[in-house]
Amino acid sequence: MRLFPRRRPMLNPLPGFWPSERLFYESAASVVVEHEDGWDVRTRHPGHRFVAWEFAVRYETACRLAELHYTQICDGPTNEEYVVRVAEIERLLGEADRLSQLERSMRPALPDNATAIRLLAVSPRPQPIMPEASRLESLAEEHLPDVDHVRSEMARLEAASPPFNPQVHEFLMEVDRQIPGAGIHSAVWVGSDRYDYPFDYDFERVLRPLRYIPTYLSLAWGDPIHVRAVVQNATAHLEGCVKKALDKADAKQPLGALLGTPAAKNLMSADSLAGASEFVRLVGNPSKHDYTNDRHHGSVFIYEDAVLAYFLSRRFGAQALEASGQLDDLVAAAEDATRHDRYFRGAQLPIYSR
Known part of the structure; x- marks a missing residue:
């Protein structure tokens, strides 16, 4: 390898400073997306996925470089x-x-x-070992x-449609509507993939976290790194x-301490209070402090x-407010805010399809 280094085609000299092809290659390696039947590219889709990771990255690299040259012509x-x-x-589009x-020529020769196919398309990076089951x-x-139906339907949707799509979001809203109170179904949609969220001064602490849930649920569908943000x-x-x-x-007390106060015990039923406290123990505190996967x-x-x-x-929060x-x-x-177009300020948030 040292005697015969692999030669990469160099950009012809041009005025100014431009990113190297190596940087484009590293960028391409970070954006190709793994699926059950191969790797998806982003910049100029060829109409198929690549079983060979290296082909996918080099294809994406060439398209990104071509895009750079085109923008400079503009x-x-x-x-x-x-x-x-x-x-x-x-040259790059030809490559x-x-x-x-x-x-496409090799596909008929593959199993x-x-x-x-999954074995052939395995990432060149070590794959993360995920927890075996939900903590909750x-x-x-x-x-x-009806949680068994929710879990089985989510598993079916994940197997049938790897991208987070409107069908997944509609199912989540359908379940959410069965719980009293405001939720992801309270978002006001602008087009098919962007939304505003109703703002109310008195209930800001309740509504503001809900504003981010649809975005992070869609991001986490394709990348578990975003699950923590949902939790x-x-x-x-x-x-x-x-x-x-x-x-x-x-109050400056954390949630777990608040649930242990006499006021909380007098307000909430024993069953609801025990469930909320267990929720904090299982995921609430770990989402803030736990960065160790036991696998x-x-x-x-x-x-x-x-x-x-x-x-x-949503369930425990609604029970506390109802009490x-x-x-x-x-x-x-929330309904009054929607009628009068009072939303949290800032850009409309999207859901992400992958």
């Missing part, structure tokens, strides 16, 4: 620079087409069963009605509900943790 180059950049675009043709499985079975916002929503119910909006190398939480954490926080007589006020406040 910026009014000199005639000499124009000629060089057109030649580079032609991308060659890789695509090689992939046609999914297991073999038992708690959800005790406190969420943290779900915990924040529950804490907001408990503080509102106890009339302790400015090592993988995420601390799995996607099912995100879904169940959200619905459990204090404020649940109907929350719903009315």
Whole structure:
């Protein structure tokens, strides 16, 4: 390898400072997405996935480099620079087409069963070892009605449609509507993938965490690194509900300590209080402090943790507000904010399809 180093084609000299091809290669390696039947590229989709990771990365690299040259042509180059950049675009797109043709030519020679394809398409990086089951499985079975249907339907959707799509989101909203109070179904959609969230001053602590849930649920569907954000916002929503119910909006005590106060014990039923306290122990505190996976190398939480954490926080939060007589006020406040276009300030948030 030292005697015969691999030669990479170099960009023709052009004025100014431009990213190296190595940087484009490293960027491409970070954005190709693994699926059951191969790797997806992003910049210029060839109409198929690549079983060979290296083909996918080199294809994406070539397309990104071609995109760079095209954007520079749009910026009014000199005639000499124009000629060089057109030649580079032609070379790079030709290389991308060659890789695509090689992939399509090799497919008939490969095994046609999914297991073999997965083995061939394995990432060159060590794969994370994920937790075997949700931390909230038992708690959800005790406190969420029809949780077995929710879990089985989510598993079916994940197997049938790897991208997070409207069908997944519609199912989550359908379940959410069965729990009293405001939730992801309270978002006001702008187009098919962006939303505003209703703002109310009195219930800001309750509503603000809910604002982020649809975005992070969609991100976590394709990348477990975002599951923690869902769990943290779900915990924040529950804490907001408990503080509102106890009339302790400015209390500095953490959620677990608040649930142990005499006021909480007098307000909430023993069953609801025990469930909320167990929620804090299982995922609320770990989402803030626990960064160790007992199987090592993988995420601390799995996607099912995100879904169940959200619905459990909604259930216990609604029970706390209902016990204090404020649940109907929350719903009315969210509806009034929507009628009068009062939303949290800032950019509309998206859901992400992968």
